[in-house]
Amino acid sequence: MSNEQDLGITASKEHETGDWYAQVVQKAELADYAPMGGFIVTRPRGYALWEAIQDHLDGWFKDSGVQNAYFPMFIPESYLQAEKDIVEGFDPEVAWVTHGGYDELDERLAVRPTSESIITPYISQWVRSHRDLPLRVNQWCSVVRWEATETKPFFRTKEFLWQEGHTAHHDRSDAWDETMLRLDQYERLYTDVLALPPLRGQKPEHDKFPGADTTTTLEVLMPDGKSVQAATSHYLGTSFAEAFDITYLDENEDERTAHTTSWGLSWRALGAIIMTHSDDQGLVLPPTIAPKQVVIVPIWQQDTREEVLGYAEQIRSELAAAGIRVHLDDRDERNPGFKFNEWELKGVPVRFEIGPNEVEDEQVSVVHRPDGETAAEPRENVAETTREHLDTVYAKLYAAAEQHRDENVREAESREEILGTIGQHGGYVKTGWCGTEECEDEIKDQIAAEIVLVPGDEEPIHDSCGVCGESAETTAYFAKSY
Amino acid sequence: MSNEQDLGITASKEHETGDWYAQVVQKAELADYAPMGGFIVTRPRGYALWEAIQDHLDGWFKDSGVQNAYFPMFIPESYLQAEKDIVEGFDPEVAWVTHGGYDELDERLAVRPTSESIITPYISQWVRSHRDLPLRVNQWCSVVRWEATETKPFFRTKEFLWQEGHTAHHDRSDAWDETMLRLDQYERLYTDVLALPPLRGQKPEHDKFPGADTTTTLEVLMPDGKSVQAATSHYLGTSFAEAFDITYLDENEDERTAHTTSWGLSWRALGAIIMTHSDDQGLVLPPTIAPKQVVIVPIWQQDTREEVLGYAEQIRSELAAAGIRVHLDDRDERNPGFKFNEWELKGVPVRFEIGPNEVEDEQVSVVHRPDGETAAEPRENVAETTREHLDTVYAKLYAAAEQHRDENVREAESREEILGTIGQHGGYVKTGWCGTEECEDEIKDQIAAEIVLVPGDEEPIHDSCGVCGESAETTAYFAKSY
Ligand SMILES: [Zn+2]
Ligand SMILES: [Zn+2]
Numbered sequence: 001m002s003n004e005q006d007l008g009i010t011a012s013k014e015h016e017t018g019d020w021y022a023q024v025v026q027k028a029e030l031a032d033y034a035p036m037g038g039f040i041v042t043r044p045r046g047y048a049l050w051e052a053i054q055d056h057l058d059g060w061f062k063d064s065g066v067q068n069a070y071f072p073m074f075i076p077e078s079y080l081q082a083e084k085d086i087v088e089g090f091d092p093e094v095a096w097v098t099h100g101g102y103d104e105l106d107e108r109l110a111v112r113p114t115s116e117s118i119i120t121p122y123i124s125q126w127v128r129s130h131r132d133l134p135l136r137v138n139q140w141c142s143v144v145r146w147e148a149t150e151t152k153p154f155f156r157t158k159e160f161l162w163q164e165g166h167t168a169h170h171d172r173s174d175a176w177d178e179t180m181l182r183l184d185q186y187e188r189l190y191t192d193v194l195a196l197p198p199l200r201g202q203k204p205e206h207d208k209f210p211g212a213d214t215t216t217t218l219e220v221l222m223p224d225g226k227s228v229q230a231a232t233s234h235y236l237g238t239s240f241a242e243a244f245d246i247t248y249l250d251e252n253e254d255e256r257t258a259h260t261t262s263w264g265l266s267w268r269a270l271g272a273i274i275m276t277h278s279d280d281q282g283l284v285l286p287p288t289i290a291p292k293q294v295v296i297v298p299i300w301q302q303d304t305r306e307e308v309l310g311y312a313e314q315i316r317s318e319l320a321a322a323g324i325r326v327h328l329d330d331r332d333e334r335n336p337g338f339k340f341n342e343w344e345l346k347g348v349p350v351r352f353e354i355g356p357n358e359v360e361d362e363q364v365s366v367v368h369r370p371d372g373e374t375a376a377e378p379r380e381n382v383a384e385t386t387r388e389h390l391d392t393v394y395a396k397l398y399a400a401a402e403q404h405r406d407e408n409v410r411e412a413e414s415r416e417e418i419l420g421t422i423g424q425h426g427g428y429v430k431t432g433w434c435g436t437e438e439c440e441d442e443i444k445d446q447i448a449a450e451i452v453l454v455p456g457d458e459e460p461i462h463d464s465c466g467v468c469g470e471s472a473e474t475t476a477y478f479a480k481s482y
Numbered sequence: 483m484s485n486e487q488d489l490g491i492t493a494s495k496e497h498e499t500g501d502w503y504a505q506v507v508q509k510a511e512l513a514d515y516a517p518m519g520g521f522i523v524t525r526p527r528g529y530a531l532w533e534a535i536q537d538h539l540d541g542w543f544k545d546s547g548v549q550n551a552y553f554p555m556f557i558p559e560s561y562l563q564a565e566k567d568i569v570e571g572f573d574p575e576v577a578w579v580t581h582g583g584y585d586e587l588d589e590r591l592a593v594r595p596t597s598e599s600i601i602t603p604y605i606s607q608w609v610r611s612h613r614d615l616p617l618r619v620n621q622w623c624s625v626v627r628w629e630a631t632e633t634k635p636f637f638r639t640k641e642f643l644w645q646e647g648h649t650a651h652h653d654r655s656d657a658w659d660e661t662m663l664r665l666d667q668y669e670r671l672y673t674d675v676l677a678l679p680p681l682r683g684q685k686p687e688h689d690k691f692p693g694a695d696t697t698t699t700l701e702v703l704m705p706d707g708k709s710v711q712a713a714t715s716h717y718l719g720t721s722f723a724e725a726f727d728i729t730y731l732d733e734n735e736d737e738r739t740a741h742t743t744s745w746g747l748s749w750r751a752l753g754a755i756i757m758t759h760s761d762d763q764g765l766v767l768p769p770t771i772a773p774k775q776v777v778i779v780p781i782w783q784q785d786t787r788e789e790v791l792g793y794a795e796q797i798r799s800e801l802a803a804a805g806i807r808v809h810l811d812d813r814d815e816r817n818p819g820f821k822f823n824e825w826e827l828k829g830v831p832v833r834f835e836i837g838p839n840e841v842e843d844e845q846v847s848v849v850h851r852p853d854g855e856t857a858a859e860p861r862e863n864v865a866e867t868t869r870e871h872l873d874t875v876y877a878k879l880y881a882a883a884e885q886h887r888d889e890n891v892r893e894a895e896s897r898e899e900i901l902g903t904i905g906q907h908g909g910y911v912k913t914g915w916c917g918t919e920e921c922e923d924e925i926k927d928q929i930a931a932e933i934v935l936v937p938g939d940e941e942p943i944h945d946s947c948g949v950c951g952e953s954a955e956t957t958a959y960f961a962k963s964y
Contacts, residue, residue, distance in 0.1 A: 032604060034554045035561065036591065041604055044549030044619060051550065067526030068533065072516045072641055073555075073593075073624055074577075079517065095556075096581040097593065100628035100640075101574065109518065111555075111579065111593070122514060122523055131815075137526060142555055146582035158582075159554055333613075 008341060009282050017224045021152070021275055028283035028346050030274065031153045038151050038158035042267075045291065045346065046154075049270050050161060052289035054140060056193050057163065057265065060185045061138055066165060069137040071118050074109035079117045082243065095144045095158075111144040116211075116262060119166045120244040127168055127258060130250045134174060138165040154271030155228070155482050162266035168246055168258040172237070175259035179235040182263040183216050186231035189265070194273055195286040195397040196220045197405055198230050199428070199477065201453035206437045209262075213237030219452050219477070220272050221405045225426020227452045227479040228272050233263035268482075276404075277370070277397050283347030284370050286397050287390035294319060294326040294386060295348040297339045299355035311359045315352065315382055322383035324390075344369060349393045350386065368393050370400075409477075415442065415467050418478055422449045428479045432462030432472030439467035443478055451476045490823060491764050499706045503634070503757055510765035510828050512756065513635045520633050520640035524749075527773065527828065528636075531752050532643060534771035536622060538675050539645065539747065542667045543620055548647060551619040553600050556591035561599045564725065577626045577640075593626040598693075598744060601648045602726040609650055609740060612732045616656060620647040636753030637710070637964050644748035650728050650740040654719070657741035661717040664745040665698050668713035671747070676755055677768040677879040678702045679887055680712050681910070681959065683935035688919045691744075695719030701934050701961070702754050703887045707908015709934045709961040710754050715745035750964075758886075759852070759879050765829030766852050768879050769872040776801060776808040776868060777830040779821045781837035793841045797834065797864055804865035806872075826851060831875045832868065850875050852882075891959075897924065897949050900960060904931045910961045914944030914954030921949035925960055933958045 009027060011019035025031050030046030033039075042050070058068070074097060094110040112118070119137065127135055140163045149156050165182060169175040183200065190196045198218035208215040209232065218230040238257045241247070246258040277284040287293045296316055300308040312328055319326040327348070329339050336353070343351060353365040362379040366389055377385045408427025412418040421429045422443075433439060433451070440451050460472040491509060493501035507513050512528030515521075524532070540550075556579060576592040594600070601619065609617055622645045631638050647664060651657040665682065672678045680700035690697040694716040702712045720739045722728070728740040759766040769775045778798055782790040794810055801808040809830070811821050818835070825833060835847040844861040848871055859867045890909025894900040903911045904925075915921060915933065922933050942954040 032607070034600075035558055036554065036556060039554040039556065041554065042552040043608075044551050047551050048549070050552075067530070069526050069529050070524040070532075070624075070643065072518065072521040072523065073626070074518060074521065074641070076517055093583045095579045095591070097577045098580045099578040101576070101630075109577070118516075118523075125514070126525075142552075144555070148583075159556070161552065 008345060009280055013223070013278070013280050018152075020280070024274060024278050024283055025153045030270075030283070033151065033153075038148075038156075040151070040153045040157055042161075046270065048291040049273070049285070049289055050267055052291075053189065053193070053265075053269055054163075056189055057185065058140075060188070061165070064181060064185075065134065066136045066138045066167075068139060070139055070141070071112075071115050071122070073112055073141070075112050075115070075118045077108045077110060079121070080110050082117055093146045095146055112141075113143055113145045114262075114264075115139070115141075115143075115164055116166065116240060120240050120246065120260070123166065123168050123260075124241075124244050124246045127246055127248050130170060130248050133248060133258060134167055134169045134178065136165065136167040136178075138163055152271070154267050154274070160266050160268075162264050164264045165262060167261045168241065169260070170248075170250075170256075170258070172259050175237075175261050176235055178261045179214070179216060179233045179263070182261070183218065183231070183233040186218055186233070186263075186265055189269075190218060190220065190230060191398075193286070193288045194269060195288075195394055195401055196230070196272055196276055197398065197402045199405070199409075199453060201455045201477070203232075204437075204440065204451050204454055204476070205435070206440075207451070209234045209236075211236060211239045211243075213239070217453055219479075220276070221408055221427060221479075222272065222275050222482065223404065224275075225408065225480065226482055227428065228268060228482045229452070230269060230272060231263070231265040234261060236260045236262060271482075276401055278347070279370075281341075282345030284397070285347040285349060286394050287349040288394060290325070290347060290349050292325050292327045292348050293390055294324060294350045294352060295339075295343045296326065296328045296352040296354060297336050297343070298328070298330060299336045299353060301356075304356045304359075307359055308354060308356060312352075312354045315354070315364060315379070319383055319386055322386075324383060324386055350389050368396070370396050411461065413462055413466055418443055418449075418466055419447050422447055422478060422480065426480060428452070428477045430461060430475050430477050431466030432460045432464055433474055433476035434465035434468055434470040435473040436468070439465055440476075440478075442467055447480075449478045449480045452479045452481055453477045490827060491762055495705070495760070495762055500634075502762070506756060506760050506765055507635045512752075512765070515633065515635075518640075520630075520638075522633070522635045522639055524643075528752065530773040531755070531767070531771055532749055534773075535671065535675070535747075535751060536645075538671055539667065540622070542670070543647070546663060546667075547616065548618045548620045548649075550621060552621055552623070553594075553597050553604070555594055555623070557594050557597070557600045559590045559592060561603070562592050564599055575628045577628055594623075595625055595627045596744075596746075597621070597623075597625075597646055598648065598722060602722050602728065602742070605648065605650050605742075606723075606726050606728045609728055609730050612652060612730050612738075615730060615740060616649060616651045616660065618647065618649040618660075620645055634753070636749050636756070642748050642750075644746050646746045647744060649743045650723065651742070652730075652732075652738075652740070654741050657719075657743050658717055660743045661696070661698060661715045661745070664743070665700065665713070665715040668700055668715070668745075668747055671751075672700060672702065672712060673880075675768070675770045676751060677770075677876055677883055678712070678754055678758055679880065679884045681887070681891075681935060683937045683959070685714075686919075686922065686933050686936055686958070687917070688922075689933070691716045691718075693718060693721045693725075695721070699935055701959070702758070703890055703909060703961075704754065704757050704964065705886065706757075707890065707962065708964055709910065710750060710964045711934070712751060712754060713745070713747040716743060718742045718744060753964075758883055760829070761852075763823075764827030766879070767829040767831060768876050769831040770876060772807070772829060772831050774807050774809045774830050775872055776806060776832045776834060777821075777825045778808065778810045778834040778836060779818050779825070780810070780812060781818045781835060783838075786838045786841075789841055790836060790838060794834075794836045797836070797846060797861070801865055801868055804868075806865060806868055832871050850878070852878050893943065895944055895948055900925055900931075900948055901929050904929055904960060904962065908962060910934070910959045912943060912957050912959050913948030914942045914946055915956055915958035916947035916950055916952040917955040918950070921947055922958075922960075924949055929962075931960045931962045934961045934963055935959045 097109040203215040212234040316328040579591040685697040700712040798810040833849040
């Protein structure tokens, strides 16, 4: 068995963020590194978080007319090339299958990097009449992008899990509503489930999804001051429908071209949760997605063992019956201090400590994982009290993340101010922007910050571009980015 | 819009089974063929059936200590080769990734054909003490096997969806119990959910999973007299644990080698459902997994439209509130006959017909999909009555499948009798068997039937081998196989 030093986190979140993150992921048993660079093994504690996200999103998708499907993991090279016609900058950063068994294939197959080019031709076949619209399919799958960067579990991996939704609609208005509906659902996930209040907006023209009319995005600020693209929803206009011939007969039997959308959320969401909420003791999880919401640690001597364990088991079963995910850690071979550390490391949001005093007083001692706050609560109505504590823990995580975000949106009106503010504080700097890529490049070249979003329709906050001084078209949010 | 002729099934199940099956799959909108041979696109109606199977099995797995995880879809060639040490006949019928982007990889990566060789080394890392056992992980994923055969959706595809469970245990007894528990759960799925009573047994020695001590199997008989391997559960002994070094310290701090299992069920289960229950009108589904269990078809003239639709909607909402998956087909542009055909084709188990007479008599007319049996039922307690009808439909499907299976297990005592019986009737022929592969080959060479299972521990039904006449060691079930 490893010693306790090995078990705990030894790096500091504030000063060694990268090492600290890698330790939390591995020591909380969320993921391990795979033998091939760029790949990870998602362990049960990590995969359970992905399942929790799936449960929420998948239910909302189905309630709003989405059906799941499954398309092949391989895409023929010629299909992928077909996208070249509609997008500039097609770049095959993909894994290529060239052989099946001992034989070389006639045509190379790409492991899907995203599935527009194989899904859209089928949508084209399935849509004939206006009655076939809207048509909405989604798949939960993994995709592979052969980008050579350092592996960072859930943030940067060559293979990652995600969902990709693909829809076709009668017209621009319906497709735009769909684009917004999915962005709303992603925002709801981050706000109500992951305790990560996002910023919401669009990508600049030159940073849109290739072929898209509009790419809308959520951005979440990490504790190190960098922004994470947390989900995207694309209004694709008619470009894919024209390239892959999605037409339909309207009520008057006239042929019209459909408008399409696509939208996706990946396991980066897990990276954002881990990175934001966790601390130097290990993983911290919102109770909404924690596999175990409450751990009960009994504290006894030989003569009090029976009554303490009996009382703890009663409470465990009462919580379980109320639908609370609870674990009673009744291991004999570990002392309470070891158990406290272990469950803090693994991110259980609420701990109950139960010893002879609690039994006698008909109470439980409650400890909140994020901040160690304690409370003594009556045994009576313990399930209801527990729910309130879980809500309180959620509210604490949310408030901290919201405060961090709000404190880190700053304004700047000149090139020097943009560079200085990001250099000193990180976070977001908003400024007027003329809309040209050159002005973004000037900042990017000097400090590796880019425009992570522009608000939708609002007036620009300044009259002139913070970089070049020309007339501003919109507000731009600059930030360093994952 | 296609004409009605195109919409319906035009091939006969009895006389053109292959064409008929392909038509049911495509016209009931379960799947389409992909552009690459050997791959299919699983459409929402097909994928929903897979989700229904997942819902059942995944719940049972989790209730019995299994946790889901996700391992990389690629396996380095050297890892796959490591299996060579424990298995004869390693054959890389896999898809090989040789390039990432523009660069050739240093080591080829196999798209996983099964994941023992990547999962077992991690289990080895995670297991230290006897307290870490049993360790059980499962993943729902797709795998690729590059076998060049004609594509048959859900039965024969290069990529297929499945789950693979991998477990490690203290000793033979625990691992054997696990092997049986998973086979029990698969049997429960086929018996209680899919209305496909299976035969249960083991594979002969020479047909075991490579490296396994024992391969246990479920076999389901198709209407064309061929058997489908419906699920397998392998007791792997210590061979994988030795090859990948899964050892643990027992209570006395002695090092011991774990015993492992693996078990899987693929979307062949969907093929077996479709093939067995469906008919010349199209898809037939057990109500347990049908996405819609009841379709309500209103029948009205202009002057009765409002009252009929109102009555139908009341019933729809009452059924929905009771948790029954119901659809009211209120399309104006289709007549009832068209709707009957469409929902028969798509396999809705129970149809309600509601016209002015039903409204007046406060009744519903109920039609069973499998056999067209009709009943008039009172409006009162309609949800309860519906449940009884759904149960009855399930029982009909189960009884038909059970009868087909029982009528098609025949005995034979000689080579000629084995060949003649399978040639004439298909199905299973059971006979005494000496245990040699040569005796199986004799039958296989002549009539392409093989030994699909042997019972576990029972005495052989005959004293001598039906092929060679030597002393019988066990009973063998010969059948042609998918
Ligand atoms: Zn500018
Ligand atoms: Zn023999």
